[in-house]
Amino acid sequence: MNWYSLVKKTHSTIEINSATKTIRRLFKKNLIDYKQFSTIINVLESRDLCARDIMLPRVDVIAIDINSHFKALQRLIARTTHSRFPVYNSNIDDIKGILHIKDIFSYFYEKNEKQKQAHIKKHLTQPFFIPESRKIFDILKDFQHKHQQMAVVVDEYGGFSGIVTMEDVLEEIIGDIKDESDNEKETVIKLAANKFSIDARADLETINDITGLTLESDKAETLGGYIIDLLGYVPKLGAIVSSDEVHFKVKHKRGNSLIRIHVKLPEQNQKKNHKSHAPAKSSTKER
Known part of the structure; x- marks a missing residue:
């Protein structure tokens, strides 16, 4: 077929x-x-689905300033598993190209810093820009025709919105793709009988299936969005948000983005209807 x-x-x-x-x-x-x-x-x-739905958003993108010291680039590469990086000039809205780390490995031990910087510029590939509204199958055809692995997503004003890779597209179409470098934390980790560590970007439906909760929101699809909707603002690191005897603790955040949440359920969890308009309390007290 x-x-x-x-x-x-x-x-x-x-x-x-x-x-x-x-x-x-x-x-x-x-x-x-x-x-x-x-x-x-x-x-x-x-x-x-379109680029906006599947892209890695701007706040989560690891990009390189073309004017950065080469040693800073080496440290960045050492602490990530990425093979390609968008490169910008002073302002991240000014993407100049895509750098593949395999193209600059041989220059790591070169002593002349100016020559190292020149090598970065020399090995940049032309950025491939797509609008947020570009449909997923059109993006797939773009990748195939242009022999590209990464696209830079821009908004209606030309500002940088995020990136989409070939892997992102294929995972949406055929399911999750894992390789030996995929060592990120699982979306949901069970810490105890009634305690979970959850990626703030996990969708509510997945969380409900795993934890037995029935979280619902008219305005949010992810756990992070659900918590922000409960409060009406972005909570601080360490804040505890409580709703219907369920406690959400912010364990990791980056800027205004929630990254990891610890969720503590009631001792005898019953499937309750946790809606976004339920009363919520926030505290920075450790539990």
Whole structure:
């Protein structure tokens, strides 16, 4: 079955829903296996996603100032697992190119600092810019035609919004892709019977499935957004937000972005309806 052709032929929500029902029937009748089923469903459901939905946002992007000292670049490379970095000139909205670390490894032990800086500029590849509204399958075709692995996402004013990689696109379409360098923390880590460490960017549906909670919000889709919606502002590091006997503690944040949250459930957790308009309290007291 050519699932890509199937996607191209579905031009409306009604057609997508119809195609999804057809695929589910085929799976129930054992005419396609689970891998085929999940791949096709992912493709259909990701059809309307755009760069804005899948990009790594500006606040989380690790970028390099072209005027930085070469030693600072070496330290940056040593503490990350990334192979490509956007490079800007003084202002991150002024992206000059993409640097692949394999192109500059041989210059790490060169003594002349000016020559090192020249090597960085020499090995920059032309940045590939896309608008936030670019559809996911159009981005995939762009990557294939331009032989690119990373795109720089810009907003309607030309400002830097984030980056999208080939891996981001493929993960949305066919599912999670892991390699030997993927050593980031899991989205949800169980610390105790009633305590979890959770990525603030995890969606509420996933958290509910794992913890047994029923978190809901009309304004937020992620745990971080849910907490900010409860309070009406961004909490400080160490702040504890309580709602219906569930305690959320901010364990890690970067700027105004919440990164990691510890969630403590009631001793006997019952599935309650935790809505964003429920009363919340915030404290910096350690627990």
